[in-house]
């Protein structure tokens with residue numbers, strides 16, 4: 185096989201593999217993954233329990249075997265270790281991520297990527313006439329899946345945060361903290377600290393339950409508000425995970441300026457974001473797919489270190505350090521800034 189043939193094979197595989205998340209979505213949304221979590225089962229039994237067509241379900245399961253989420257145990261299908269992550273309530277679960285990104289309707293904004301590349305604007309607003317978070321606020325089912333997807337990622341980041349040499353003390357604000365999975369993890373590991381979770385009504389919908397389940401509800405205030413208008417003061421640390429990448433420089437700057445206005449001279453601001461390398465040989469496809477996802481969904485962007493430094497400087501903040509987090513499968517970093 186010559187180089188061109190090999191490259192053709194690579195591109196063709198890329199196209200066919202792009203349908204795999206749809207198959208995973210079916211395994212999750214038809215309830216097959218949860219049924220298999222109860223134990224190995226025959227295709228006939230699974231079809232009966234899920235109300236599906238056994239011969240077609242067999243074909244779906246056969247694909248699931250080929251991508252390593254299901255295995256065959258004689259005549260019975262069973263979940264592999266990867267397959268267990270399709271279920272709810274397991275550490276590292278990707279169930280909500282699959283429900284979100286494996287769903288054709290959810291991928292609608294990517295179908296309008298050309299619009300975003302031509303204009304620099306978010307395809308979501310172009311298609312639906314409303315912004316991403318406004319849409320979520322009127323679609324509670326989608327909001328629940330989105331919030332839980334973010335929480336699943338945050339739980340993975342918590343462990344990496346524990347390994348950092350940061351002495352969390354005083355009050356920690358999680359700005360745009362959603363259901364509070366990250367803040368709950370930080371507070372659980374730092375009994376001396378208290379928290380303030382700040383988000384919109386839609387973002388906070390699962391916050392009470394999530395903070396209570398982590399046993400930190402009594403040490404955490406929940407405040408509803410708009411981070412483009414103001415951010416609560418009186419905190420020693422301001423944590424923003426995956427907030428800045430949602431927005432273009434103008435909108436991200438508005439949020440950071442609100443944080444800066446509320447910060448005392450010795451307060452710290454921490455961003456958890458992907459940092460796009462300057463070196464093209466270090467480009468990461470996953471990170472750059474997320475970059476374009478931010479573009480089509482919110483006209484947001486992933487940034488390089490110097491872009492972060494410039495954005496922060498324009499908001500009266502000085503970038504002090506960037507520390508890569510050991511978050512499996514996700515190249516995130518913790519960026520620390522202080523008032524300039």
Ligand SMILES: C[S@@+](CC[C@H](N)C(=O)[O-])C[C@H]1O[C@@H](n2cnc3c(N)ncnc32)[C@H](O)[C@@H]1O
Pocket residue numbers: 317334335338359360361362363366382383384386387388409410411412424425426427430
């Ligand atoms: C990408 S999510 C990140 C959530 C959380 N920080 C995490 O990483 O798990 C963005 C968050 O910003 C919140 N948000 C969006 N617009 C907001 C606004 N105007 N004011 C406050 N929060 C907002 C959303 O509700 C959502 O929880």
